[in-house]
Amino acid sequence: MSTTSTSTELPFPGLRSGVELVPTTDEPQTGKDFTSDQEVRWCPGCGDYAVLKAVQGFLPDLGLRRENIVFVSGIGCSSRFPYYLDTYGMHSIHGRAPSIATGLATSREDLSVWVVTGDGDALSIGGNHLIHALRRNVNMTILLFNNRIYGLTKGQYSPTSEAGKITKSTPMGSVDHPFNPVSLALGAEGSFVARTIDSDRKHLTSVLSAAAAHRGTSFVEIYQNCPIFNDGAFDAIKDNDTKADAIIPLVHGEPITFGNGSKGLVRDTATGGVKIVEVGTGHGQVDPAALLVHDAHNPDPTTAFAISRLTDSGYLNQSPIGIFRQVERPAYDDLARAQVATAREAAAGDDAERLAALIGGGDTWTVV
Amino acid sequence: MSKQVKQLDRVIIRFAGDSGDGMQLTGDRFTQQSAVFGNDLVTLPNFPAEIRAPQGTLPGVSSFQVHLADHDVLTPGDAPDVLVAMNPAALKANLGDLPRGATIIVDTHDFTARNLSKAGYDANPLDALGDANDPLGEYAVHPVDLTGMTVEAVKQFGLSRKDAARAKNMFALGLLSWMYGRPTDPTVAFLEKRFAKVADIRDANVAAFKAGWNFGETTESFAVSYEIKPAPMAPGTYRNITGNLALAYGLVAAGVRSGLPVFLGSYPITPASDILHELSKHKAFGVTTLQAEDEIAGIGAAIGASFGGALGVTTTSGPGIALKSEAIGLAVMTELPLVVVDVQRGGPSTGLPTKTEQADLLQAMFGRNGEAPVPIVAPQSPGDCFDAALEAARIAVTYRTPVMLLSDGYLANGSEPWRIPEVDDLAVIDPKFAQAPAADDDGTTPTFHPYTRDPETLARPWAPPGVAGLEHRIGGLEKADITGNISYDPANHDFMTRTRQAKVDRIADSLPPLEVDDPSGQARVVVLGWGSTYGPIGAGVRRVRKAGYHVAQVHLRHLNPFPKDLGDILSRYDKVLVPEMNLGQLSLLVRAKYLVDAVGYNQVRGLPLKAAELAEAIGELVAQAEGVEVDLTAATTEPSSQEVK
């Protein structure tokens, strides 16, 4: 059993990979090895299928022993995910998967821990656990399937639904203002924050691979279409005619440009944020060389946050996609285990002897 | 001057003062000295929920009562023989609890017009001492300027007047230590360690303590000192221990005896927080503690750790259990080991955070959706929290189930001498993890089925991740028998529901027979209790016996399942009395299960039951059962078990 790193290159030399302590295998693996014998029961056309296929296809790339991978989920359509993967798994209770994964990851350094959650699961009932997992930076990867609706309970609006949305529980339109999951994760001290799309397998796979390699909590928002209760929510970013203008791709070290090079981002000195400009040499246009270069590794999250604000909160006509932020910060579970290890190393004698000393300590007296 | 020394068999002393006066520390030190001296004792700390309630007011009074004796005692005592009152509020708040003739030592220093009015006194009760209208005429009052003498005694250390006056609790401790012939060395050593970093405070406290002792020895105001001989105890090494400390040690011991790393997920709450604090110190035993963002995350993390092969533990009080209910159900469904500690306090809602109650029994028993049986274990005394924690862990690991461990505020903070067990004598807990399946002859490995069962315990295999061939998925949805796959099949759900119940019922097979304390064998009344009422019930029963009547006592450690012989035992008696610090929760359970006409004795005053009142209640039932008149005046004090044999 060796514990060498994976194929993914890490941005920080010397930083441990997210799977560094997880045993690897030399046996060739395929997606089939990760497919359980359970029949997949999502609705036809559900975006969850594409993500499942992508994950099954990607896991062999990690080269980890299958028995050392664990998927923990909450409740929702997406949270059925673990049943379909032939790894260890737990389909838990609504919203609590990050807390369960925290205990598991902290007590077992040799596991690759994944959380699968939905927009309601993670941002409504489980919002507290999500932000605290991000704050602690527990070594695990959180996949948030955002279909902007409650799928399993048949179509109520969710914390990411656009204001005014008409659903079964909001016949006159929702009056809730939605969360922007990426902004939220950045605000919660997330050390790895990314967004990708169910239908773009290549992009999805590259983000998953970077997320797995990241040590700490990796947060990945996946836009996922629910053809039954919120069909077309992501059409603008999926449609071949509109997607070039709708997707703002983020690639570390590259200038941020979209609309087939016609648009780009620059700093907005008036607001301190970022703004979209026309790219070119004409009047009112900005030279490509002056565009903002994406720096996912910037220790200051301000620019990443500003970029995240370019996401439409209403119907999704525009959204930055990619890795917003990926910085190095000690992982909670590593620190917690190190304290235990330090205390154990410093203690003399075996556990039984020390237990006798512990319970026999304090002011004692003997009766003969 | 040589003074008279009187022999006592027992005394109940209450130290009372403002929350800031250090009464808990004073009481604790006096207790430690008495424990080391060899007396048997039981303590009752009683303090406000506010950290510093307004100074000098009645709600700000904090007290610590200790009952010490030359024989075994079971309760902190109903009424103090001696009250040490550090200010007018402490006097006023506690006077009502004193019997006629009690001794009162008051610090006169704080009896100023301002403090008297804060405590609601129109006139200084000390002004009329000895007069015909003396409001304290029923008591032996010793007015002493404790503060003034303390300031004088520590003058040489150059402290501010305020800091100097703060050592008054040690002066009081010194005086009481002289009165009762307590050994002083442990306290001097304690103070030297506690204030090691601040030399002047350390020296002032030691000086005040010694000055208090010397004052007692020289003053004319105290003519007599007392001696309470050590109590006969079973041979062994003892220490004084609180319930929370014993419970934390029990969990550490469970880790050692099972070979499992202990993982605690917890959110601070009175009166359970000390267990989190204590376990945080024991990382050297492989104990991991996570202070979670809320109670739900605390239990979630513990469940995650259990899935990973650790001994998952979560500690809280009643309000926290309410939050954890759904997750406890998940542990029932996934059949993972988990110890859930509920240190009960007064409820509902925020209730009485620092006071004791036993009103979470039905919450522990039924407080979940669906049929979700959870075994329940309850300790009966502070020291017993150690054994109860080990027992909870044994059941959790052996039967793959969450177990509720029901302590309470009185056990948590109260203390008693505890005979330190030998580690080798503690139960061994076998996690019996599932083994990797062997390959068949044709080289294929058989599929692992996570919901097969041990024929004896009905426990399912515990298969933490990391073992090839045991990959499996569990969760909160109903499982198919054997395979553990999702199943909505009606017959399967019925079967699984009954199986989960049967598994919990099977625990009764592993329990020893109940101890029935019925010395004469002629009792027609049995008193049935659980948890921390053990002491008061035992003391009440002794009084009744001392007065010449028959009564039996049975105390439950296991509330779910009940021991198998409980029904038979109850049916042997004409009357069953169930005293509880709730409105009749165990009564409800035994009535439902055994169709016995259990009579409740119920109080929810935030304080332990009183032995004398309980004795009256028992006496009434004995009178009914035996058709006799019962007169308990022959037994006014708490007799020892030796006396009644």
Ligand SMILES: Cc1ncc(C[n+]2csc(CCOP(=O)(O)OP(=O)(O)O)c2C)c(N)n1
């Ligand atoms: C405690 C609790 N409350 C409510 C529910 C009902 N419930 C199940 S899933 C869900 C919402 C799921 O929405 P989301 O997380 O977006 O997942 P999706 O189905 O869209 O993938 C709700 C409200 C539950 N299972 N448990």
Ligand code: SF4
């Ligand atoms: S309801 Fe929507 S999210 Fe759920 S399975 Fe069907 S398509 Fe997918």
Ligand SMILES: [Mg+2]
């Ligand atoms: Mg959803």
